[in-house]
Amino acid sequence: MINQEAQLKKILIANRGEIAVRIIRACREMNLTPVAVYSECDRAALHVRYADEAHPIGPSPPRESYLRIDRLIDAARKSGADAVHPGYGFLAENEQFAAAVRDAGLVFIGPPAGAIEIMGSKTSARRAAQRAGVPVVPGTEAPVPAAATEPEIAAMAGAVGFPLLVKAVAGGGGKGMRTVVDPSELSNAVRAARSEAGTAFGDAAVYFERRLSAARHIEVQLLGDHHGTVVPFVERECTIQRRHQKVVEESPSLAVPPPLRRALMGDAAAVARAVGYTNAGTIEFLVDPDGHHYFLEMNTRLQVEHPVTEMVTGVDLVQWQIRLARGERLDLDPDRAGAPDGHAIECRIYAEDPDNNFLPSPGRVLQLRAPGGPGVRDDGGVAAGLEVPIFYDPMVSKLIAWAEDRPRAVARMRRALGEYLIAGIKTTIPFFLWLLDQPEFLAGRFHTTYLDEVLRSRNGRPFLEPAAGDEETAALAAVIHSLLMSDNGGTVAGEPLVRRWKAQARAEGVNP
């Protein structure tokens, strides 16, 4: 149990990238001192530069740095931090980390280790939801035993029915998941999911879940305090996914009428209360075309997509995480949390080449200029001159647009994506500009496999055709660039370069 109104002064952020920057921002606004940690390749990363203190925690591979509980606790002790924020990913949903932080006499900014443990296993999470009276997606009650023979695996799958999903028991973020439409694909899918799960989570266990057709992924953010109050928020629509990974999130959902919203919020709060949940968490549901909802899983951490909720409710979820961790009462007006003001959309901009099957595109960012202006929020973790490393997720930025209604939010997002300048690596911006023009997206007519299906049918065609005249402009610009660059005598920005070019041409006897 937590001390009443614990005094916190210094917060160690056990993470990197945009979420570390996001948490540093909350610390600053609350007059708390942010402490960063960094792996070898992150020495000059943005989160290090934004922080007051930064501590090295080892080599670049996550297992040797951001997943090293001992080194993180050491860094927290050395810095004199009194609390640790885990961010998302890495150790955010690792109950041993939460326990180690508390055992070290520090405040863990997150839920109790017991709640993390229950929800960390998808099979025990499903049982917890059922005990709370919340419906779950049909599936296996227990993990597929590691020693199960192929016929035993086939029998378990047959009982669930096809199409089904092979899912990592310890899963999250779409890792360790495979769809099986035909029973002949089952053993390959189980093997692949186990391998990916083992790599990503250190636990290769998988289970089966029926794949509901034409379902939407709708989730409910909630906050809970140490005094028994749980406040659920208006839903987030996270149906637009590529290979089970969310790429666009919005709030509210076009598919959620008020009675369904009340049911989702009520069930989310019931599940949270059933496991004694505190701090920020999210209950994910599937909603079928008839409007029935099913508990999918709970994420016992801050979500990547938390900004869309912040934009439509005006609630700073990260600041609330810190306030709840230090024992404050959750005196938030539930009506404010449950009634959205306007509409918000988030695009996850990744270092991937959308025109090359979304292949990772790590490398050095040579130019970066984020969009701004009314209703636009850029939660970025990269700056010009920095490498996007191969070791971590490919997130470059989360771009969020808010407006009075969805059509205006879409128009604003389109404008902001057009302004976003990232050069040196490939990004998914062209893909988002394409998506925002799709009639199904504009009408809100989509389900969780919509994007994969439409991408397959496009057969790799480029997402954006150059606008009229762009190719001519590119050709003449490349020529002028090479003329000006060959005149590399320390040009002052803004100087009309033609003068220097002419001087050079004369000097070299070129007839211009």
Add this chain to the structure above:
Amino acid sequence: MRFEVDVGGRVRQVVATPAGDGFAVTVDGKPFHVDAVRVDDYTLSLLVDRVHSREVVITPEAASPAGSPLTVRVGAAPLAVILNGRRRGTGREGPAARSGPQRVVAPMPGKVIRVAVAAGDSVRAGQPLVVVEAMKMENELRAGRDGTVADVPAREGMLVEAGTLLVVIQ
């Protein structure tokens, strides 16, 4: 000065001459007046025909096995540009190579986490050869056609650059 410029696979003839406060440029004979200001190493601010403002960002092509020298951003769609028609790389990877050895290369920088074949193995088209992990995603590289594995330079745990040779199939 005369240039051949390959933009996205189409070669254009560009002639550029200093003219007053800018450049007189023709692209495939079509004339433009271009006022150019270099903002930094990568960025040009252009006023085309005095009024049309275009910000152009020109960077070396991101690491890519069949890489072209420049990426030029005019709008949101980055364009691959090669000056004077010089092409680097031959697109040697991929199933396009129907005859001769198939050279399977890393499509992006990453880490080899699994090598599923050894020299001398016979493989079928579509059979997994190597798994390269980058940014937490496993990317399985498969045989483009039936054949025999001639060489496996890939080793588990190896960090690779885009274009690093992983497997050769005869």
